[in-house]
Amino acid sequence: MSINLFLKIVEISEGFSFVISILAFSLFTRRSFETKLVGIFFLLDVLTFIFIHVVPLHGKEINVPQTACGTFQFLVATTLYYVAFNRKYKKPLVIVASLLFVLSISNLLFLQGFDMNSYTNSLTSVIILAYCMVYWYRLMVELPVQQLHRFPMFWFNSAFLIFSAGTLFLYLFAAYLTEVLHNDLLIYWSFHNILSIVQRIVIMIGLWQDLRNIKLGSSLPQVR
Amino acid sequence: MAGPSEYQIGLLIAAGTVGMLLLAIAIILFMVFYQKRMIEEQYNRQKLELAYQQKMMDAALESQESERKRVAGDLHDSLGGMLSAVRVGITTLARQLPNPQVLEQQKYMIDETINTLRSISRDLMPSTLEKFGLVHALRELCEQLHKTTMMPITFNEHGEFERLAPKQELMVFRIAQELTNNAVKHAQASSINVILSGSSKLEMAIEDDGVGFDAEAQRTDRKFGKGLGLFNIENRARLLNGKLEYTSTREKGSKIILTMPL
Numbered sequence: 001m002s003i004n005l006f007l008k009i010v011e012i013s014e015g016f017s018f019v020i021s022i023l024a025f026s027l028f029t030r031r032s033f034e035t036k037l038v039g040i041f042f043l044l045d046v047l048t049f050i051f052i053h054v055v056p057l058h059g060k061e062i063n064v065p066q067t068a069c070g071t072f073q074f075l076v077a078t079t080l081y082y083v084a085f086n087r088k089y090k091k092p093l094v095i096v097a098s099l100l101f102v103l104s105i106s107n108l109l110f111l112q113g114f115d116m117n118s119y120t121n122s123l124t125s126v127i128i129l130a131y132c133m134v135y136w137y138r139l140m141v142e143l144p145v146q147q148l149h150r151f152p153m154f155w156f157n158s159a160f161l162i163f164s165a166g167t168l169f170l171y172l173f174a175a176y177l178t179e180v181l182h183n184d185l186l187i188y189w190s191f192h193n194i195l196s197i198v199q200r201i202v203i204m205i206g207l208w209q210d211l212r213n214i215k216l217g218s219s220l221p222q223v224r
Numbered sequence: 225m226a227g228p229s230e231y232q233i234g235l236l237i238a239a240g241t242v243g244m245l246l247l248a249i250a251i252i253l254f255m256v257f258y259q260k261r262m263i264e265e266q267y268n269r270q271k272l273e274l275a276y277q278q279k280m281m282d283a284a285l286e287s288q289e290s291e292r293k294r295v296a297g298d299l300h301d302s303l304g305g306m307l308s309a310v311r312v313g314i315t316t317l318a319r320q321l322p323n324p325q326v327l328e329q330q331k332y333m334i335d336e337t338i339n340t341l342r343s344i345s346r347d348l349m350p351s352t353l354e355k356f357g358l359v360h361a362l363r364e365l366c367e368q369l370h371k372t373t374m375m376p377i378t379f380n381e382h383g384e385f386e387r388l389a390p391k392q393e394l395m396v397f398r399i400a401q402e403l404t405n406n407a408v409k410h411a412q413a414s415s416i417n418v419i420l421s422g423s424s425k426l427e428m429a430i431e432d433d434g435v436g437f438d439a440e441a442q443r444t445d446r447k448f449g450k451g452l453g454l455f456n457i458e459n460r461a462r463l464l465n466g467k468l469e470y471t472s473t474r475e476k477g478s479k480i481i482l483t484m485p486l
Contacts, residue, residue, distance in 0.1 A: 133251075136251060136255055139255065139259070140255065140258060140259070140262075143259065143262055143263065143266070146263055148255065148256055148259045148260075149256070154255075158248075158252050161248045161251065161252065162245065162248050162249070162252075165244035165245055165247060165248035166241055166244060166245045166248070167241075168240070168241075168244055169236070169237045169240030169241045169244065170237060170241065172240075173233055173236065173237050176227075176233065177230070177233060180227060181230045181233065183230060188237065191241075
């Protein structure tokens, strides 16, 4: 695996993030709140990518904006699931988000510092997986729509589930690989970026479904 | 003691990642199929509930009809017979009196009572419907209403009509009866038209030039115990697999069309 190929994959992934941001904010007034939050989520990604390329960062400093981006993305994801849970579980979600925020800052300042903050990432993945499972459970109990594939949040949730499930083991072992085995993570991170491309493609299917629902001009067929 | 090698860690990551991804995909697929199955079950349950409700409705209407038939029979045979006997008795008595005119008023009252009784009995169970079918029964209904209200009530038929099942004929007749009665009682109409047409489907339209009505408001009233007539009409239409269409404005009166497959 060459560094060029690795960078190419990163660029493709960021390109998808950019497209998602544009799509999520097109027809702004008619888009659902969930879609706008997804737009913000990926816009943060794009802004971080631009920041890294604009600001002259050296060595491990490059990890700092990415860690900050991950933390803010987690807050956006929590808001997204809060909306998806019909604005229920406000207190637990606020507690979880606050705890993770504090842990993330503490990790950045006192533990992993300029290294890749894999502890924060692992915890984020576990929490996102929990959000996904709660969301599936609610979907199973409430049966809100007749055609699940026409429900944008179904695709958003699937994308988060696939990405978090696929990257959890990478994050768990990232610190050991870099600190003990001195691995450059190039192959592992290429796989991580391929997964992020898959995540973005699934998100785009959700956005397309949302657009389709808007164009059809009717609400989704509800289960009676 | 040396820790796990890079190969072992790599293997662990690969196995864990593949396992997690497979689990994620399995959960997504499970959700899709579970949702599909649940919706199918819900649909089947709704279908069963609907069928049960229809059966209940059918049974309720049937018992209503058999009760009407019994009351009509009792009125006609028992009370009607007794009144006729009284009428004959008064006539005989009048013949024995020096001045038979004194009983003319009583004879007139008994005649009126017998006529009213026959009319009630006919409304409860129209014998014309059983003997000659829907078209004749509807024509008779319009004629009777015209006689009692002096309002122009017309009946028109288009197409050929074969006799329906007795139960269906009775239901269509009851709908017509309820709608014409509503037009007379509540719509302040000055004329009513009943139009029956049929080919592949039967269509019965009842229109008046009255003040019109709001079907939705009637349905709301049903919750408070009013609007039962409309409720019965809709139930009967449903049992006939028919469809009711309401066109109602204050300027043009109302038009209600019942369409049912033949």
